[in-house]
Amino acid sequence: MNAPGSSVLARLEAIAGAEHVLAQPGAREACAVDGVAPAAVVRPASPEQVAEVVRFAAAEKLAVVPVGGRSKLGIGGPPQRYDLALDLTRLDQIAHYDPGDLTLSVDAGMPLARLAEKLAAHGQFVPLGAPWFQSATVGGTIASGVDSPLRQFYGTARDFVIGAEFVTGAGALAKSGGRVVKNVTGYDLHKLLIGSLGTLAVLTRVNFRTFPLPALSRGFVAAFATAQGALELRRRIAASPLTPVTLEILSPECARLFAANRPGSLAAPLAAPGAWFHGEQWQVCAGFEGSEAVVARYARDLTRLAGEAGAAGVQIFDEDAQPPVWTRLREGLPLLLEASPAAAIFKLSLLPGQFAAVFEALRAAAERHALACALLARGCGAVYFALLPERNDAAALARLAAAAATIFEIAAAGGGHAALLFCPAALKRSVSVWGPPRAEFALLPRVKSAFDPAGILAPGRFAGGV
């Protein structure tokens, strides 16, 4: 839709109110996906208004992309069509919170940071320590499927999202799951929505189980001359009785980025990095929580295990040093993204037993294509690998495309898979961000058409071209 017909705008205005339908260039550009801007932005005030807008869009065959804090719109394939941005930030209330039951139901447009504040007042939190924390919304975080360092202990959204309310592509208000912590009533449709990039339904509300904030929270950074040493420590921790809440492995290049005090374009500046990260070494960062006796045990055991693994240095940090270290780990993706004008960040899902071979192969691939790189791995198996060209030009794009093919192969050879999470929009013309087609992709259109028969929700953005 190049120029929205005045009748389209009038209908949207009738639904959401004139001041909540934006057609000026600035507002539209702000919601652009891979350089494609919508013809209008609608900001509904309620799930009912969301449903009305979607019903109208379905009738008019207008393609809709739901947006929240707009921090992760780069994830996914380029949209085939994009007419309307459905801005959910006016749906930003806590609908139901039972601290005594540790359950929560919150609107999709609620910012993560504000939610965290509200829950902290009750000594609780939702373990979504996700990137772009200051600007991201609950709905965007769930729909984009980004994980967080906390998954080491708390799992991913699929482990603590207990239900959802949403609007289907046909404009129907629907739900699945519920507000209780254990429930097998009906299909777990909300699991399909996690990471679906808005291609199945528009999330309007998400139900979570909440968790108690720990009594004490500490951390640990160990430095190693080689990746092997860092991986040996990971292996020793995994074989120990310890269950740290985070366990991250940083390549020297990643540590160097974390050590630099770049203000970047993040919504909130990071605290000064202090002396925690060292750019010449591999680093293992672990967070642990509990009582005085528990954190003392962790500090003692981790220090011993690091020594056994051949660590060059070990630092234990307390609450004061928590923000500089933790925020960098949480904001790893934006920090990597800002390190290059044409950053390409892959997420590889693997088993940790494959790390050694995969790390080596990834580095070799970057070197072969003359690309700077950085690696951030989560101890439970997710590896973020960033290629960081110095310039955003045709030569860089060609090298990225060639390297991408190799990286998808490396992931497959390691028994896992990879997706290209972030990259210059132009690269998406030559590289499928979801990697080579897989057999299960054939099932995705079936699911898609059950939710969105007219194919109006974010068409083309998902795996298999869905």
Add this chain to the structure above:
Amino acid sequence: MLARLTRELEALLGPGAVLARAEDLILYEYDGSVEKARPDVVVFPRSTEEVSRIVRLANRYNAPIVGRGAGTGLSGGALARSGGVMLVFARMDRILEVDYENLRAVVQPGVVNFDLTRAVEHAGLYYAPDPSSQKACTIGGNVSENAGGPHTLAYGVTTNHVTGLEVVLTDGEIVRVGGKSGDALGYDLTGLLVGSEGTLALVTEITVRLSRKPEAVKTLLAVFESVDDATETVVEITARAITPAACEMMDGWTLAAIEEYVHAGFPRDSGAVLLIEVEGIVEAVAAQAEAVTEVCRQHQAREVRVARDARESELLWKGRKNAFGAMGRLAPSNYVLDGVIPRSRLPQTLRHITALGRENGFRIGNIFHAGDGNLHPIILYDPRDAAEFERAVRTANEILRYCVELGGALTGEHGVGMEKNELMPLLFSEADLELMRRVRDAFNPAGRLNPGKVFPTGKGCGEVRMKAQAEGAPPL
């Protein structure tokens, strides 16, 4: 027609893999629920390829297809409600791979839940979901129903431990979804299929996470004079966010019957007990046990006993896990419900259940996963008394209705099956159900895979169940 299908199945699978005589089929017409339905033919596939061929063959005859593990389910999920071909996975019972370094196992669906734990415990590992029937039930059945168990309070239910599946679709195609790593590429089809009660595909291989046994475990038995004191204790344990690995409640009346049967050392004169387990590193377990004990004492626990050793702890758990069997001492049959409520509402709900029982002439027992609000009221009845059975079903439905009113759910771990499908509209709107139907139809367009389950059929559930009963369902 049926004879020809049977002959073709025999030709396909060879001798000893097909049952079609009435006296054989009656063994497969019931499960752990109060329902009953007889398949037309039962087959025992040995491989994924055989499952695929059976499905293609059944399609040619338009026959319904139903998968079954050990038949321990409590909602009729593994019953052939419309007859047809039942695939029993008992012969697909191999553990295909154990990856000790990465904590994964790949198993066939017929592997018995506890056998997996037994196979890996030498390495200090175990498979966390532990339904009470874990020594009989299969992992394939657990996947279909998204089974829980006492220790799911801290560790999650089946879906939290399954990372990948191989399934046979209704057209016979073999597909893998998910994988060994925990992250889906594409929609989380593994998450959709786990708990879909056999209505979307037949599961032929499962990749699960294994867990490391904790360094320390303490099992506590807290004895209370009243059910109220016990439930108030659970409310406060939850509100204080002490997360035990398990927190089970048993009311004193049913506990006395259990003790007669298992001699686990439970009191015979209590109002209720809580069986609480805390796990982790030594330092954390000590602190948690102390915190739990303190809360129990504040709520007038007359005794808080810590199991002295693994043997005593095992005995207490044996009592808990065999509780429903012990109920056979009190009445010819029992109906185990499976509602869920917000944990903050436990005391009022238990009081309400007692009152509902009294109004309808039942004494209702309660043995359940208190820590996650998953109730299992047990209604004792005599199946030969049709009027009493009908009253039991009505009481059950009133209890579930109350759970939903409080913001709860119809089933926490047993599944909807053919037990609660008519109650689904209590929780879900027509739009919710329509979307779920569309998803089912996307996988199971002809509706021949496990028909008559999960979705309302339009008939009243009492009516459907009475019919099964009239046909002579055996007492459990």
